[in-house]
Amino acid sequence: MTKVLEYDDLALIAQGHAAFQLLWSGVNLNVFDYLSEHPGCDFESLRAGIGLELQPAKVLIIGLTSLGIIEKDGDSYRNAEVVEQTMVSGRPGNMREVLGWQHHICYPGLHYFLDSLKQNANVGLQHFQGDEDNLYARLAHTPELEKVFQDAMSSLSNTANELLAREVTFDDINHLVDAGGGVGTNAITLAKANPNLRVTVFDSPTVCERANANIAEQGMSDRVDTYPGDFFVRDFPEGIDAIMFAHMMTIWTPEKDTELLKRAYDALPVGGKVIIYNMMAYDDDTGPKSAALGSPYFLAIATGQGRLYSWQDYEGFLKEAGFSQTVRKELPRDHGVLVGVK
Ligand SMILES: C[S@@+](CC[C@H](N)C(=O)[O-])C[C@H]1O[C@@H](n2cnc3c(N)ncnc32)[C@H](O)[C@@H]1O
Incomplete structure (x- = not known):
């Protein structure tokens, strides 16, 4: 009710x-x-x-x-x-950067929400320079906006990735790919928390450059590296045993998410893991607000395709991609982790 x-x-x-x-x-x-x-x-x-x-x-x-x-x-x-x-500067977990993303990117783009609904397309993208079909590629034309976006993503990750490091076992993983790992915030935290773990950030070339700078600054270049490219086109690196999609699967349609998970499945050895880390919508389509209010951004601006999916949606994508076992773990701030095993 x-x-x-x-x-x-x-x-x-x-x-x-x-x-x-x-x-x-x-x-x-x-x-x-x-x-x-x-x-x-x-x-x-x-x-x-x-x-x-x-x-x-x-x-x-x-x-x-x-x-x-x-x-x-x-x-x-x-x-x-x-x-x-x-909201106080300098406090860990402060949300000031997230507000910057909302002000500079979400507000102007969501002006076109009604048209986006009617056309089932990201009409709000017209606000951003370039002719690519998604926000991520267009942000590369406007470095100051790409920085606003990546700072917000890192801030969101900062508040959530300590949980991830604490709540998910990476003990049995040797080499993890952080697919769409942004500027490396998650990768660096996970590598610091797990001394035997190697992490590769797979993201676009301009974002990987920013990640490289962060990795070097944090002295983590021996165990964290980058792999530039589009993971719908470029194969995942060889020799890996886990792939994580943190705040990623909301970007695309169920069909594209399943295609991406199949590419991940093909790249993993038997027993390899795929980790989906995201805000999770309820299975009965009633919320939570944080997830429901996140969906318009994906339709009107980011790609025109995605939304915040429920636990059972993701379980369906994983099954369709071939993963046999899945494990749910609920986390605070409406987040959750789903692990699929090949
Ligand atoms: C919503 S952000 C998530 C960042 C990070 N995983 C986190 O949890 O904060 C999406 C990231 O995916 C990257 N991305 C989007 N499409 C991609 C693609 N086809 N190939 C590689 N990276 C992509 C973007 O550049 C961006 O860094």
């Missing part, structure tokens, strides 16, 4: 654009950093701290207070606890 919608919930949805811009501006004007350093301060001190004139300060601070992002008790302001944990 889905939750009953109240008027207040509907108002928040209808004015979601304003709610997001209040949060984004709060981050960029250092409201949350200021409140973290001066909890309990009054309006005038907060206004002076963030350097706004009276009228805009009222608009911002009343907006943030009404949303519960900051809390007002008498004349004193402070960050909501979850904001203190996720």
Whole structure:
């Protein structure tokens, strides 16, 4: 049974654009950093701290207070606890980069959501330079946007990859390919957590260059490397015994995901593993919100094909690709891991 919608919930949805811009501006004007350093301060001190004139300060601070992002008790302001944990600069797990991706990439692209639904295509891609059919390839034309995107992916991975390292056994894996491994955030964390593990990041050439710089900076070049190319075209490296798709399978249709998993199956030895790590939608199509609200981006912008799939969708793709055993593991923040064994 889905939750009953109240008027207040509907108002928040209808004015979601304003709610997001209040949060984004709060981050960029250092409201949350200021409140973290001066909890309990009054309006005038907060206004002076963030350097706004009276009228805009009222608009911002009343907006943030009404949303519960900051809390007002008498004349004193402070960050909501979850904001203190996720929006203050320099804190591990902060979501500031993710908001940057939403502001610079998701917002302009989702303007074309209705057309994308009608045409079953990523009409929002027209906002981005280039003539390729997907966002990832087009971002290579705009390095500053590619950086915004990769910083957000790394930040999302940072909050999730410690869980992955902790919750999934890599003891019996010698050489893992991180397919679509981005700038190497997952690969570096996993290699650090598993001293016998070798990890190869398989991503596009421009992204691999960024990964190479990170790998060298972290002193991990002896066990982490890159393999540039398109994994629908280039074969997986030889001698591997596991392939991970972290935040990847949401990009494409079920047919393309199955094709990719078949390519992975063919590249693995018997007993080899494929690891799908993602936000997982419920099997009964009711949520969670984090997954359901992620799907429009894939349809309208990224590729025009994907969405956030459920556990049983992935199990179906794995079975179709030939994997016999699958194991589910639920993780916090609506994430999960599915392991398929050849
Ligand atoms: C959503 S990001 C996921 C990044 C990373 N796995 C993570 O969990 O943060 C998708 C990544 O897949 C890469 N990618 C997309 N299509 C690809 C393809 N056909 N071949 C290789 N890499 C691809 C993109 O460049 C991007 O780095």
